[in-house]
Amino acid sequence: MFRPKFFTLLKRSTRSSVAADITAGITVGVIALPLAMAFAIASGLPPERGLFTAIVAGFLISLFGGSRVQIGGPTGAFVVIVAGIVAEFGYSGLVWCMLLAGLLLILFGLFRLGGLIRFIPFPVTTGFTSGIALVIFSTQIKDLFGLHIETVPAEFIPKWTVYFQAMHTCTPAAAVLGIGTILIIYASRRWAPRTPAMLIAMLATTAAAALLHLDVETIGSRFGELPRMLPMPGNIPRLELAQLKDLIAPAFTVAMLGAIESLLSATVADGMIGGKHRPNTELIAQGLANLGSAFFGGIPATGAIARTAANVKSGAQSPLAGIIHAVVLALILLLFAPFAKMVPLSTLAGILVVVAWNMSEKQNFIAILKGPRSDRLVLLLTFLLTVLIDLTVAVEVGIVLSALLFIRRMSEIANVSVITDAVSGDVDAAEDPKAFALREVPAGVEVYEVEGPFFFGMADTFWNVLGKRRKDTPVLVLRIRHVPAIDATGLHNLRQLHAQCRKKKTALVFSGVAAQPYRTFKQSGFLDELGPENFCSSIDAALERARELNQKGKKHV
Incomplete structure (x- = not known):
């Protein structure tokens, strides 16, 4: 060291x-x-x-x-x-x-x-x-x-x-x-x-x-x-x-x-x-x-x-x-x-x-x-606070403001969408072989996709979209292949979603879990709560799992 x-x-x-x-x-x-x-x-x-x-x-x-x-x-x-x-x-x-x-x-x-x-x-x-x-x-x-000059004031102006x-x-x-x-x-x-x-x-x-x-x-x-x-x-x-x-x-x-x-x-x-x-x-x-x-x-x-x-x-x-x-x-x-x-x-x-x-x-x-514009705001505010007030205040405010603006930026690029009704003709398999539109969704299954870091800044976006799902959905598939990281708030939201699904007798299946979210699920016990079999490596495996649950008439509790 x-x-x-x-x-x-x-x-x-x-x-x-x-x-x-x-x-x-x-x-x-x-x-x-x-x-x-x-x-x-x-x-x-x-x-x-x-x-x-x-x-x-x-x-x-x-x-x-x-x-x-x-x-x-x-x-x-x-x-x-x-x-x-x-x-x-x-x-x-x-x-x-x-x-x-x-x-x-x-x-x-x-x-x-x-x-x-x-x-x-x-x-x-x-x-x-x-x-x-x-x-x-x-x-x-x-x-x-x-x-x-006898005494020079400390303040700038x-x-x-x-x-x-x-x-x-x-x-x-x-x-x-x-x-x-x-x-x-x-x-x-x-x-x-x-x-x-x-x-x-x-x-x-x-x-x-x-x-x-x-x-x-x-x-x-x-x-x-x-x-x-x-x-x-x-x-x-x-x-x-x-x-x-x-x-x-x-x-x-x-x-x-x-x-x-x-x-x-x-x-x-x-x-x-x-x-x-x-x-x-x-x-x-x-x-x-x-x-x-x-x-x-x-x-x-x-x-x-x-x-x-x-x-x-x-x-x-x-x-x-x-x-x-x-x-x-x-x-x-x-x-x-x-x-x-x-x-x-x-x-x-x-x-x-x-x-x-x-x-x-x-x-x-x-x-x-x-x-x-956000960088300009941080720059000018830090500059003016340094000159007019105090360096300590300037650095503290600058860092906090930068963090808040970064959170807002991440929230803007994060997205939650329903992709159940994607049209297969819109996507060329050669361009994106993993495109969901090329898959056949079993009847009674709804598929949603989350993109971007799943953190406290996107909680509202998540519930605004998931809150509109059908009430009688037998199986809900959550595709999170583009979620590189999840924090405690994101995990709490998923636990709430799981609790709601249990009340409505809806099975919850995850598709494409990245390394950091998977570690978080495992360490927190969420993996065991939902069952490892409901965390699938690909959308094909997730749809196959949804098809099994649908055909057998089993409801995940």
Whole structure:
């Protein structure tokens, strides 16, 4: 169950693969530097907490994870959640959220829930990812333009109202640096795609601000000096039981989002390298990483899709690249932390604007809008709830709505029909040798066919049709060859039908029972109640059974 890829691939390492991993690790470490600080600041925390996360969680995810090339650390998806937790419970509350989320992720992996993540509907993941991107963008306007605002409202619409009211306080130098950062990143990616565009933009704008003595807010002016090493582990704040209960819901959100994000990232990586990750091992590693991040003063971590893709493109062969990436960040923290205080906050805001644009899922968003109406509804509702209310509510409502719409869709394709009077001339035996119209129905026998999954969503359809059957029918044949599955409600309906048939002295015969319904009938005892001889493998056998019952005048009781 828990089989980290690092230890599996360690035995296959070669000198060339190790060299490739070192090169990729250094590249991704450099790329991760500005992002780690930017995500922490956007979450309302000092920049070093993002670096602690990238180092500790990034190391643990690569060491114990189930993907060959996954890069872990702080991501944009967590910004909104972390900012909300910190605002309501403080950093101590966030630490306990990470501890609880870490334990939940480990349990998810131990109980083999990694495969279930793929059942979250695509419109839901696209909706909340696009919503998070818009929320991240909206949180960066103050620093991007250097607006002088005492307190920025947490809610989306009031926040933008305050922004528009404060636009006259814009700091031109900050706006130039922020917009310049965005332009440098896109220019670098277009003309020099192999270079670390975000780091180049950060260094260029920081140098410009320092050389020109621009009066802009920097990391140093807001947060002071960055520490040059990791803190000692284990400084866990005390928490009251009542507070712990309040943190269960946000901790579950952190765990679910971490699971979704990491497994999506691992799946994307699989497509790029032609590999296959171990989802349950990956979840356990994510849990260990979040526990480690909590002990070392970090923030929640998960698999980072953009950094993982950069890792693959840089030639990574194994999880060693992710470990090197964490070591590189630790060395940068040790050697260059004093220079980080010079980085303008508008620069980091510009980097996050690019991150928000990249994670906006614009192409998938547009594609879903062109698809079925039900998918559009789920997408837009999840998106709006993420932006205007809360990510947790958005995901819950999106999944429930998707399930309800799916049930309705299944109900629409399910069908129950009487086929006793089918005309033989309507069907060509060469096209469908099993066609019922080619059979001769004994007198006094009624045949009905059920198509589609027999579940609670089609109960009304079933009784609307079966309720119109003749009262004096000696034998009722129910053809269910196209029923792939049946649930408890469907089984209950069949038992009710059986009870009605017994009262009216009508024999009930089944034709063409598929594997799952047959197992259900057998396990529930329905097979014995009706008699195994009344479950026939084909319509011919069912009609022959009906003919026997009719001729002998036997009534099934």
